[in-house]
Amino acid sequence: MLEERGGRGVRMGDIAESAGISRQAVYLHFPSRTELLVAATRHLDDVLDVDARLAPSRTATSGARRLELFIECWGNYIPDIYGVAKALLLAQSNDEAAAAAWQDRMMAMRDGCRAAIEALHADGTLAGDWKPQTATDALWTMLLVPNWENLTIQCGWSTRQYVRWMKTMAKRAFVDDAG
């Protein structure tokens, strides 16, 4: 439902109805809407097997390749989780816990960014005057969901276009030309 409706306007009652149980019964399984959303993201991670998807990136031979593969993985992952992600993002306005949950999730993604940047750093191919931490900040920000949202949903780019652009930008920004 979240996917269909872009994460908007899905109420506890709707979820209950679509599950064929009463609204109250949902609360027997999840203490709050936010917790339900968090559980949904965890479930999605499980079903989509994030770890397996990230494996190629982790085993890449060079930092540059690792960066590329990470972006590809993440870029193809966003469309699959967008509905739930957006719902969590929207819930932030009312619910402090939702903000924390989203924050948490984004920090996990940041770890992937840091790993890629560290790999470049280890190779000695981290461009220019970047410090690993600042570069991580920058890569992390580039890959944030709202950017994907704007390019695809708003501008009509395909995920393929999105991934290609992000790769190009990231290489130009972070990978030393000499490397």
Next chain:
Amino acid sequence: MLEERGGRGVRMGDIAESAGISRQAVYLHFPSRTELLVAATRHLDDVLDVDARLAPSRTATSGARRLELFIECWGNYIPDIYGVAKALLLAQSNDEAAAAAWQDRMMAMRDGCRAAIEALHADGTLAGDWKPQTATDALWTMLLVPNWENLTIQCGWSTRQYVRWMKTMAKRAFVDDAG
């Protein structure tokens, strides 16, 4: 208030109280919370004199310079409007009209992006295989508020650092090296 509290948790009652009138009286001036927020952004635009700020960019001699000046202007503008912008952004979850208002505002910003890209295009210095429209999409996305938010509020970058990075990235992405 919006600025102080990062656009969060400012209710109609709070606004009324801080204005020294009753909550109902606020509705004598603004039909809805969203309209109030929109009016606030318009007022801010007025007070901050956006047009004057943008003048240097508009009169730039080269496309590259125009791009640079536009980014500088926008980058220094975001901190000033962040509170109201964030409030409008958060209101989107409940209110369709807020989403439209925000959309509207972002489209206006997009015009600035397009103008800068067109200037590059006219100079013949628009890099690589960019088409003006796609380049506009990309620049527009880079400059979106959530990116500023993440880099400054989340990562602790100064606005100066933000502007510097955005300029560098935009030049590398959009300006032909030969130019």
Next chain:
DNA sequence: GGTGTCAATTGACACTGTGTAAAGTTTGAA
């Protein structure tokens, strides 16, 4: 067959925040 337990149901209700409605008060100007 009786007992306990578990999942779920129904119905009612509290709470928050927005927005509406109506009747009364203050203030200032013609």
Next chain:
DNA sequence: TTCAAACTTTACACAGTGTCAATTGACACC
């Protein structure tokens, strides 16, 4: 003196989340 505008108070509708209590049906175990 009268009128209108700005504002006040009080009350209420509405949506959506979350809580609570009493009840039902199914199943397992002895």
